[in-house]
Amino acid sequence: MSQRIIDPRIRLRHIACFLEVARLRSMAGAAEALNISQPAATKTVQELEALLEGQLFDRSRRRLALTAFGEVFFRYASTSLAALRQGIDAARGAHDAAIVRVGALPTVSAHILPDAVRGFTRDNAGVTPRIITGPNGYLLSLLRTGDVDLVIGRMAEPNAMVGLSFEHLYSERVVLAVRPDHPVLTAGHFHLQMIEDYQTLMPTPDSVIRPIVERILLAQGVTRLHNEIETVSNAFGRAYVRQTDAIWIISEGVVAEDVAEGQLALLPVDTSETLGPVGFTTRTDTLASLATVSLMQAVREVAERLRRTGA
The missing domain is CATH 1.10.10.10 (Winged helix-like DNA-binding domain superfamily/Winged helix DNA-binding domain)
Incomplete structure (x- = not known):
């Protein structure tokens, strides 16, 4: 044949x-x-x-x-190119390269990755972590083409997971963050429709939490957001809400330390319906390098510590 x-x-x-x-x-x-x-x-x-x-x-x-x-065609072409790159590296003796390339969603890069990278670099001298942040679709495209070794963040929709696997680390919810002296915090009997009177920072349309945010807003009758801004930038969101009355709708991990330090406050709204899994996304057709495995273990240890302490 x-x-x-x-x-x-x-x-x-x-x-x-x-x-x-x-x-x-x-x-x-x-x-x-x-x-x-x-x-x-x-x-x-x-x-x-x-x-x-x-x-x-x-x-x-x-x-x-x-x-x-x-x-x-994209699914197969990207997988093929990634496999070719891995084969070239292996033939050159660079399978366990000195760079670990990680795609990290903003929630992970702010909350769990700093401690993990600190521990990893302490135990893996000579290996350079390369951290790339961005929206979920962008990071998954880099993963498929072999430009990153793994992605850490929320699990994508099932139709985007073809050829990929997911390992759950922990779950987190979406929250609404404001500056500590925001006027809505002093209002009695808060309800979600009150945010329509304020400027709102929303995740971008290609972010993994955008559909989740839209569903909860519609379910609570929020249909008219005032002067909406779309961003996945931690730095911009953090600076903007501290200087204005804007309300930031974002994954809890991004603002966890700001809330703990009193720099930001969370609106008293039940967002338990937005709870979703956070973890590793990897390709099913390739083997991780020893350095990548080591970094993944460092992330697991930090995630487990945070889960035990409830941080």
Whole structure:
């Protein structure tokens, strides 16, 4: 039985360009990242679509989006490129590289990762942790292409977990944070609809907690947010709510230390419905390096300590 041969006209440059456009959702952004012209990037993607006999991107929106055909191809193409990179590293004797690349959602980078990295670097001299933060979709795209070794954060929706595995560490909820002397804290009989009178900092549409936030707001009759700002920046959110009457809707881990130190306060609203799992997301088709395994264990130990203390 003869094996099916991959069309030799499909080159590595086609795959690399496609993955970069899919990751950035922008032809111009991909061209800049690949150090080629935008027309060259456009031509490369069009060549690939012609060879595959299918449209990879929906070009009717302001930002490019993968078609259903493109989504399927992306999963396999990204996995293949990641496996190729791992094979090259292994052949060069660099399987246990001196860099561990971690994609971390803001809640993890603020709450659990600092202690874990401190312990890891103490016990693993010569290994450099590289921490990359951003929205969940962006980090998962980096994981699929092998640009990060693991992602730490909330578990993604099931349709985004194809080819990936998740290890639960702990659970956390979404909270509403304000400055300690915020006027709503002194109002009697607080209810969630009161936040409509204030500016609100919301997670961005591509963040993993955005659908969760939207569901709880709708369930509580909140339909008219005032002068909404979308951000996943810890630094901006923290600075902005301290200087204004804005209300920050964010994962509890991001503001846990600020609340403990009295820099921020939480609104008295039941958000137990937003409780969700936080943990490791890894690829199912690759083996973690020894350094990556060591860092994961350091994170587990910190998570377990926080779980025991209730921090």
